[in-house]
Amino acid sequence: MISGAGCCHSAMRGYPSDSPVMSCKDNTRVLSVLAVTFPFFALVFAGYLAARRRVLPFEAIGGLNTFVLFFALPCMLYRFGASTPIAQMLDPVAMAVWLACALLVVAGTVKFSMNERIRWNDASFGALVAAFPNTGFMGVPLLVALLGAQAAGPAILTISIDLVITSSLCIALSRLDGADEHGAALAAKKALKGVALNPMPWAILLGGCRPPSPGGRWRR
Numbered sequence: 001m002i003s004g005a006g007c008c009h010s011a012m013r014g015y016p017s018d019s020p021v022m023s024c025k026d027n028t029r030v031l032s033v034l035a036v037t038f039p040f041f042a043l044v045f046a047g048y049l050a051a052r053r054r055v056l057p058f059e060a061i062g063g064l065n066t067f068v069l070f071f072a073l074p075c076m077l078y079r080f081g082a083s084t085p086i087a088q089m090l091d092p093v094a095m096a097v098w099l100a101c102a103l104l105v106v107a108g109t110v111k112f113s114m115n116e117r118i119r120w121n122d123a124s125f126g127a128l129v130a131a132f133p134n135t136g137f138m139g140v141p142l143l144v145a146l147l148g149a150q151a152a153g154p155a156i157l158t159i160s161i162d163l164v165i166t167s168s169l170c171i172a173l174s175r176l177d178g179a180d181e182h183g184a185a186l187a188a189k190k191a192l193k194g195v196a197l198n199p200m201p202w203a204i205l206l207g208g209c210r211p212p213s214p215g216g217r218w219r220r
Contacts, residue, residue, distance in 0.1 A: 036145045040138060073136055074203035077159070080140065080152035081207020088153025089160075089208055098158050102166045105131040110173065124174035131166050135159050136200060156204050163201050168192050 050056040056064075081089065109127035114120070133139060136159055143151040168191035175187035195201060 033146060037142060040142060068137070070199050074199040076140065077136070077156065077200055078203040078207040080144070080149070081156060081204045082210045083149060084153045084156065084208070086208055088150070089156050089204070091154065091157060094154050094157055095161065099161055099165065102131045102161065103169075106166065106170060106173075120176040121174045124170045124176075127173070128167060128170035131170070132162050133158075135162070160201060160204060163195055163198060164192075168195065 047056070051058065051061060106127040109130045110120075110123045113123040113126050118126075135155055140152060140155045140159075143155050168188055171191040172185070172188035
């Protein structure tokens with residue numbers, strides 16, 4: 001790391017002002033981002049080591065995943081939804097851009113993946129992997145930690161689109177192998193039913209619909 005004193009010392013030695021050695025502000029920004037992101041990925045790595053060395057039994061992993069998916073993550077989304085203005089979570093421009101990009105990624109992945117060996121099922125789930133980011137588990141807390149609470153609104157909006165539209169579309173497309181449109185429609189209905197049973201969109205909806213406190217602010 002290059003400290004401020006080190007930069008000044010480098011300048012005294014005759015380095016030009018645009019030299020990489022002089023980029024103290026850039027180094028500070030990188031380190032500030034690293035200070036936020038490192039604990040997240042260190043925790044992921046710690047979990048990997050715990051499972052790898054059997055400190056955490058494999059039987060416990062399912063329970064941890066259930067706790068995160070059905071309790072911890074919905075609570076976090078509810079808190080951010082309750083403290084985020086509705087206009088941010090329903091921004092039509094952000095919604096249109098994200099949906100268009102998601103559909104473009106799905107269409108492109110399916111088109112370039114399908115061949116004699118890879119058919120609708122594999123291509124569609126590959127498209128789901130390509131278009132569905134890890135926004136809920138990592139994106140929301142990282143963005144809020146880096147950019148502040150104002151970043152929660154767009155992130156929550158993208159989660160809603162991915163859960164309701166992108167995932168349902170890909171699951172419906174995966175059923176086109178050897179099936180007519182009724183098979184795809186049935187798959188889409190099952191996907192939407194799965195969305196209805198997923199606690200994350202409900203947490204976002206309930207948080208967004210929570211009435212404000214008497215002081216006009218959203219209570220956390």
